Amino acid sequence: MWKLLQIELFKISRRPRTYIAFVAIAAIVFLIQFALKADGKSYIDLITRDIEESFIIDKEKALNGYFICFLLLNTLLVQVPVLVALIAGDSISGEANMGTLRLLVSKPISRTQLMLIKFLACFLFTVALLIWMAILALFGSMLIFGTDNMMVLKSTGATIIERGDVFWRYLAAFGYAILALTTVAALAFLLSVFAENSIGPIVATVCIVIVLTILSNLNVPMFDKTIRPWLFTTYMVGWKGFFYINYNDDGQTITGSVENWHAIKRGIFLLTGHIILFVGIAIWVFRKRDILS
Amino acid sequence: MAPIIEVNQLCKNFKELTAVSNLSFTVNEGDVYGFLGQNGAGKSTSIRMLLTLIAPTSGSINFFGKNLKNHRHEILRQVGAVIERPDLYKYLSAYDNLSIFAKMSEIKVSKSLIMNQLQMVDLADRAHSKVRTFSQGMKQRLGIAISLIHNPKVIILDEPTNGLDPQGIADMRNLILKLSREMGKTVVISSHLLSEIELVANRMLIIHKGKKMAEGVVSELLDPSKTIVQIETLNNNEAKGKLLLSKWAEFVQQNNGLLLLQMNKGDIPQLTIDLVAMNIPVLSIQPRHSLEDYFISLTNPNAHVEAFAN
Numbered sequence: 001m002w003k004l005l006q007i008e009l010f011k012i013s014r015r016p017r018t019y020i021a022f023v024a025i026a027a028i029v030f031l032i033q034f035a036l037k038a039d040g041k042s043y044i045d046l047i048t049r050d051i052e053e054s055f056i057i058d059k060e061k062a063l064n065g066y067f068i069c070f071l072l073l074n075t076l077l078v079q080v081p082v083l084v085a086l087i088a089g090d091s092i093s094g095e096a097n098m099g100t101l102r103l104l105v106s107k108p109i110s111r112t113q114l115m116l117i118k119f120l121a122c123f124l125f126t127v128a129l130l131i132w133m134a135i136l137a138l139f140g141s142m143l144i145f146g147t148d149n150m151m152v153l154k155s156t157g158a159t160i161i162e163r164g165d166v167f168w169r170y171l172a173a174f175g176y177a178i179l180a181l182t183t184v185a186a187l188a189f190l191l192s193v194f195a196e197n198s199i200g201p202i203v204a205t206v207c208i209v210i211v212l213t214i215l216s217n218l219n220v221p222m223f224d225k226t227i228r229p230w231l232f233t234t235y236m237v238g239w240k241g242f243f244y245i246n247y248n249d250d251g252q253t254i255t256g257s258v259e260n261w262h263a264i265k266r267g268i269f270l271l272t273g274h275i276i277l278f279v280g281i282a283i284w285v286f287r288k289r290d291i292l293s
Numbered sequence: 294m295a296p297i298i299e300v301n302q303l304c305k306n307f308k309e310l311t312a313v314s315n316l317s318f319t320v321n322e323g324d325v326y327g328f329l330g331q332n333g334a335g336k337s338t339s340i341r342m343l344l345t346l347i348a349p350t351s352g353s354i355n356f357f358g359k360n361l362k363n364h365r366h367e368i369l370r371q372v373g374a375v376i377e378r379p380d381l382y383k384y385l386s387a388y389d390n391l392s393i394f395a396k397m398s399e400i401k402v403s404k405s406l407i408m409n410q411l412q413m414v415d416l417a418d419r420a421h422s423k424v425r426t427f428s429q430g431m432k433q434r435l436g437i438a439i440s441l442i443h444n445p446k447v448i449i450l451d452e453p454t455n456g457l458d459p460q461g462i463a464d465m466r467n468l469i470l471k472l473s474r475e476m477g478k479t480v481v482i483s484s485h486l487l488s489e490i491e492l493v494a495n496r497m498l499i500i501h502k503g504k505k506m507a508e509g510v511v512s513e514l515l516d517p518s519k520t521i522v523q524i525e526t527l528n529n530n531e532a533k534g535k536l537l538l539s540k541w542a543e544f545v546q547q548n549n550g551l552l553l554l555q556m557n558k559g560d561i562p563q564l565t566i567d568l569v570a571m572n573i574p575v576l577s578i579q580p581r582h583s584l585e586d587y588f589i590s591l592t593n594p595n596a597h598v599e600a601f602a603n
Contacts, residue, residue, distance in 0.1 A: 007393050014385055099380035103439070106344040106376070107397045108369040290307075291346040 001117065004109065008121035012087065018125070021083035022132055028079070029072055029136040033144055036068055040145075051158055057151065065142035066150035066166045070243065072137040077177055077237065081184040081209050083129065088122040088188035089201035092286070096196040102291050115283045122185045130178050138170055152243045159245055165255045173239040176264070179271045180236045184209060186278035187232075193282045193289070209233060232274040238267035295322050296358075297447055297479045298343070303352035305338050305503075312338040314503040316352070320447075320481055320496075325473045327494030327511070328483035335503040336483040337377070340451045343481070344374050356447070370399060373445035377452050379436025383425035387416055387435050390424060391442060398443035406442070414438045414468070430461030437468060448472060450482045454489055462489065469493045520558040523551060524568070525576040532573045539567065 012018050036043060040063040048057050092115075095101035104114060150161045161169070187208060191201035212233040215223065228234050241264045246257035258264065298320040305313040313335045320326045330336045341347040343354060345365055354361040356368040381390045388407055395402045411417045414434035424432065433453060440448055450469070454462045470493055472478040484490050490497055491511065499506040507514060526532040529552045536545050536552075541564065544554040556564070558580055568575050 003396055007396055010389075011382065011385075011393070014382075014389075016384070098382065099378060100382060102341070102344075102346050102376045103374075103379065103381075103394065104397070105346055106369065106372075106374050107394070108366045108399060109397060110366070288348075290348060291341065 001113070004113070004117045005120055008117050009124065012121055012125060017086060017090070021080075021086060021129055024083060025076065025080070025129070025133055026136060028076060029133070029140065032072055032075065033068065033141060036063065036071075037144060047153060048158075051153070057158070061148045062151045063145060064148040064150070065138070065145040066147055066161075066163075066170075068141040068145055069138045069170065070150070070152065072141070073133075073173065073177070073239070076133060076137065077180070077239070080129065080133070080181060081236075082206050084122075084126050084181050084185045085188040085202045085205040085209075087125050088185035089192050089205055090198040091118045091122055091189055092192040092282075093195040093201050094192075094198050096291075097198060105291050111287045112283055115279075115286050119186070119189055119279050119282070122189055123182055126181045126185050127178055130174055130181065134170070134174050138174075150243075152245075154244070159243075159253060161243065161245055161253065162255060165245075169242040172242045176239040176242070176268070179268060179275075180232075180238065183232045183236075183271045183274045183278070186275045186282075190278040190282040190285075193286050230270070232271055235267035235270050238264055238271075241267070296320065297322050297324075297356065298481070299355040299358075300339075300343075301353045301355075303339065303342060303354065304350045305335075305342060305347060306350045312503050313342070313349075313500075316500070316503070316505055318498050318505065318508050320479060322479055323473065323477060324496050325469060325480045325482065325494045327490035327497030328481060328500065329487060329490050329497055330483075330485065330500040332485055334485075334500045336485075336500055337451055338503075339500070340374075340376070340449060340481070340483055343449060344372070344376070345369070346376075370443065371446045372449060373440030373443065373447070374449040375433070375436040375440050375451065375453055376449075377455060378429070379432055379439065381424050381432060381435060381439075384423060386421045386423055387411060387427070388420040390435065391439055394439045395442040400443045410438045410442050411435075413441070428461075429456040430458065430464065433457060433461065433465065434468070437465075441472075445478070447479045447481065450480065452484055453482065454484060454486055462486075466493055520556060520561075520580050521546075522554045522556055522561060522564070523577075523579045524554065525579075526552065527574040527576065532568075535571045535573055539571065541567065 041059060044057075044059045044063055048059070048062075051057075092101070095104060105111065147163055147166075149163050150166045152159045152161060184205065188201055188205040191204050192198075195201045212231050213236070216228055216231050216234040216236075218228075241260055242258060244259040246254045246259050248254055296319045298318075300319070301317050303313055303316040304311070316335070316339060328336050328340065338347060342349050343361075345361065356364075357371065359368060361368055382393070385393070388411070391407050391410060392402055395407065400406075408417055408420065411420050414437055416431060416434055416438065419427070419431070424435065427435065433456075437450075437453070440450075453469075454465050457465060466489065469480055469482060473480055473493075480493075482490065482493065494511055496509065497511050497514065498508040524532065529550060533545060533552055536542060536554075541554065541556075544556045546553045546555055554564070561578065561580060565575075565578060568578075
């Protein structure tokens with residue numbers, strides 16, 4: 001199993017398209033970091049304009065690595081599903097397109113094993129992408145802008161999280177983001193089983209994510225209790241929950257607290273369920289499929 | 294010879310289409326077994342069922358006396374295959390491709406093993422070139438190397454000469470003969486190029502519209518009593534007139550200006566003597582009975598003679 005996984009990772013690592021995602025993330029992160037380093041004050045002025053009267057904000061300290069990482073994740077985690085789909089959507093259809101699928105299936109490996117290995121490789125790619133993002137967005141921003149208490153803006157105002165209470169939240173947020181993006185990878189992987197070229201599953205995945213995200217964000221009462229709770233896209237930005245913090249009776253933030261653990265747990269449960277469902281269907285279909293390509 | 298592959302009553306339906314119908318055949322140890330049929334006859338479907346790429350609708354396949362469905366893993370370790378064009382991973386080198394598939398075949402992979410294999414198919418000097426720079430013939434040879442890397446007992450080649458130039462076809466033929474004669478492999482080869490099967494196979498199966506038309510030893514299948522002889526004279530019409538008045542009249546089959554006789558190959562010397570005695574100026578006499586002729590006679594009897602004329 002380990003040897004097969006090594007082979008799969010080797011193949012992924014040798015494909016030029018693999019690095020598109022890493023280059024794209026680096027480009028976005030560096031551009032935003034550069035812009036904020038050059039003129040961060042104007043940006044802080046802009047986003048705090050509406051709450052300036054209610055809160056006293058030290059704008060110099062607010063523009064720190066933690067805040068910028070939050071900003072980067074907000075931007076990046078919307079785009080990264082496309083990058084994940086580039087690899088996962090190609091995993092089976094790409095082999096069919098190259099004509100190597102028949103060679104793989106005629107080897108002494110079970111189809112289930114082959115599928116599990118391929119999905120595991122997609123998962124590891126997703127993890128690598130998030131680690132890369134963490135290195136650039138979190139550690140890079142910490143290095144460039146330093147660390148301080150973190151300001152989190154919400155529609156209801158702003159919350160300040162103490163410097164010492166932030167880092168674990170990022171680790172948890174990246175962990176959650178891995179789960180969310182793995183769900184997208186699982187969807188692309190499933191669609192990949194039905195196609196014989198990579199474009200179809202990649203485009204289909206992106207379209208499905210866009211449509212479901214719109215549905216998830218649509219404030220239509222009819223959808224609130226019927227469709228929305230069951231869409232994986234409803235939980236894609238659940239990582240933000242780690243930065244929403246509880247207050248005590250004196251209005252002070254409680255260190256180590258999370259406002260809505262229930263929502264985070266539900267998100268983890270639903271995303272995991274979708275991953276199992278998508279991969280399970282993919283394996284079931286692939287086991288029964290005649291390899292004609 | 295012990296049977297290596299036994300196929301019994303194999304059927305495959307794709308919805309309404311019957312691709313293979315009640316196909317049974319046996320491949321013995323050491324055979325170069327030709328699998329012959331026109332495009333769409335069911336060759337590739339049958340071969341893919343042998344490799345578990347396609348699930349049979351009914352019937353059974355046994356390798357080495359064991360059922361393929363129940364002993365898939367064990368059997369496939371002893372089977373190597375090239376299925377149509379072996380496109381491989383174009384962005385990897387020949388060495389990497391070979392290394393990947395060797396590891397997947399559960400063997401201990403060493404640099405010398407891979408280089409020896411590349412040497413065997415004359416690709417050692419291109420070991421580290423990307424496959425995307427290879428010609429079709431080189432890819433085909435690399436495909437053969439991949440199919441052999443784990444030292445299988447059976448090699449299955451589906452249309453291995455597809456897309457090859459004449460030199461590539463000759464190289465492939467020599468390689469197949471080498472596999473059989475020098476390395477003792479059992480080879481199953483499918484092709485619609487009848488001459489190729491005739492040159493390499495000792496036994497063969499002819500399949501048409503998913504059904505077995507004939508199976509047996511190639512030399513026995515080629516019935517010498519049905520040889521087509523093409524005669525070229527200075528005046529074919531005059532020659533035909535004379536032959537129709539002779540004892541050869543019943544054998545004459547003329548078409549599109551060619552003078553053809555369907556006869557026993559052993560009677561050609563007597564025919565030659567009689568043509569000279571009849572003062573027919575002969576330019577050439579060519580016995581044309583081949584596997585192609587036999588194949589056409591089975592799959593389309595009416596086209597048996599016309600095929601040569603066109």
